[in-house]
Amino acid sequence: MRNIVLLLFIFLQFTAVAQVDSSLFRRIQKKDSTLKMNVDAVYSRPFLQLGKTPVALGGYVEANSNYMVTNGKTEGLSFQMRRLTIFLSSSIGKRIKFLSEIEFEDGTKEINIEFAAVDIELHPLLNVRGGVIMNPIGSFNQNHDGPKWEFIDRPISATTIIPSTWSNVGFGLWGKYAKNKWAIAYEAYLTNGFDERIINNAQNRTWIPASKLNPERFEESSNGVPLTTLKTAVRHRKIGELGVSWMGGVYNKFEDDGIELDKKRRIDLFAVDFNTRIKNKTYINTEWVWAFVDVPETFSQQFGNKQRGGFLDIVYPVLHRTILGFENATFNVAARLEYADYNVGTFNETGGNIRDDIYAIVPGISFRPYPQTVIRANYRYHWQTDLLGNPAVRTAGFQFGFSSYF
């Protein structure tokens, strides 16, 4: 922690110097004209190069206000410093790159190394990646930077079923091939994985993100069985990008010190994602996930063995011109529809449907003075039903905030 603060301090010192001498930092101009895909997200970020060194810096910040009412009760207005993320990248050689992403969430409540990996390009179709990587399950986990989105809250299913941002230590391969209007990519990694927290947590349900609370997951696997993540995606310049991904492994500690404790219990997540831009204007992005968890039969049915969910974002640029003196500014209207079911199944006792689900609709507007900066206002309405299917708890309210790369 102390080291991170020290690094941040040093970084800010450079920034302060840069304010005096702007030539110290220069914005890196992207030369790559190939079709961009979600697999490229980690490097498709604005960076500032530090002098003539091979080191580049970047990051983003996001903050917002929040006013929510739940069944007529409100905690009032709050201001939230959601994230401060710092990127540091370096070209070690022409075909060896390093990038790290350190994130401060909710002030300093959570400090995470979300990405810190070395890429070695053996061939454009065969890159070796090792370090702390983001498991490519769905698209949001790969492409989660706040300034890229018109919505203040991250998608429910992408954070509570797929536990974005979900990164682990591991190694793997990735590659991309682009020709004319087509591009295809793949990723395959073995990493440390989940642990028993997913059914041993205070959420009272199978809660996959609970594994993020394991402080040792960057040090060792909880059970010695690697988590496998595979993704392939194809993109057509006009049709859009379709991705299919799977992440699976054993989550429980089935053996300790040579003593068998339990059978191996698996967790598997399948995701499909798609994004496109219709007539070069309306942007549509969607991701759906299905999770399967082997929960012991003698445990409570409150902990489901199947989950599913997804979201659909539609963003329509109403104005794209000089606005308030900002050239090429964009004013968007947007809407998100989302759903997550944390317990797909029926009660043993009654045969009735187990609910434990949430639906949300989030209309919003956003203003982008520059592509890297978004000022956004959302109205959120969601209704959450408990596992018994009692009347839903309804929550609605307003959020206003910004997010910007720097």
Added chain:
Amino acid sequence: MTKKILLLLTAFLFVLAVSCKQLTEKITPQAPNDDQTLDGPIEGLSTAEKRQFLAGDAAFNGEVFFAATGLGPYFVATSCGSCHAVDGKGHPFTTLTRFGQSDTLGNTYLDQGAPQLQNRAIPGFTPEHIPAGASSAKFMPPANTGLGFLESLTDAQLLANEDPLDANADGISGRANYVHAPDYFIAQSYHQSKNGKYVGRFGKKAAAVDLEHQTVNAYNQDMGITSEYSPLEPAINGLTFPYFDNVPDPEVSGTTVNNVVFYLRALKAPVQRNPYDGDVLAGKQLFLDLKCSSCHTPQWTIQQSRIPALVGKTFHPYTDLLLHDMGPGLDDGYTEGTALTYEWKTPALWGLGLSQKSQGGGYFLLHDGRATSIQQAIELHGGEAQPSKVQFSNLSGSDKGKLIKFLESL
């Protein structure tokens, strides 16, 4: 152009600010009416009591136990709120099972994990099973609403309605269940003991003396959580000694238990809906005419209470808290304390009409949830309630509807 946009933006923000309150009220979910919910505190609590109520609410509805915080290893539910969603009745999913006692001589299966079955277990453990030959009964979690009102009634008030030998020949012979109080029980001036036992008033068989007794048992027997009141994990069959998990005991503090007890004591009484509706009033008259009120006592007044705001309050729970013979149809062969297997404590009827809001949209009534409608619940009455049930069966469809409408209004 820029000026015009700025002007429009300023005007928009001004209008937004002025209309913010009205706008917020229109497009955010409004609170349900007080008569539509079972949760919330009684009126007149002091600030300190309100704080304790909120702390108890957080523990009751917000604290979920899991293996690392002491859950189980053998358990029925993971939190108080799991069984009593929105402070209402439970669901067959959360029904618990008791076993091992078939007469007033006591439970003969205590060394085999009785009286409560822990039918779930954390990973790596095998849940308990009912030993061969043991009698058993399923208990549906009751609503928590208004429990402090019922606890505040004096033993003398309850015993005044006892008629174990049916001296008045009305066919109703309610009696109190005398049970052993736990070591931590401190008798109040309004408690009366008999042969070292006290009047039970909570639980399907009235086997718990007060809310503290009920709460400590629930932590221990339902969730496998130890407290300073109940420091041992629940015994289960197959193990001579209670299993000790790796979480230091007590797994919940005495303060938390006290806060939860206070929360239960300070929950409001349900508010009747449409009390002056013609059908509801007619149904209430039928309820009295059919002598349902002989056991489901409509009204009580609190003489003294640990919560000052309750003193002098008149309330309408529709129970006498006494045991009654409910006939062979409801005799599961299991009992507690001095109750007989066919005797059940009269359940309070207040909040009955809101049961569907905590039972997943349906009704699961009677002690084990076997009745899926109010009418079916009435028709399953027997024993002392047999004459009333027969009279109900002879009512016209319209009158049955009015009586049920009255019960739904409670």
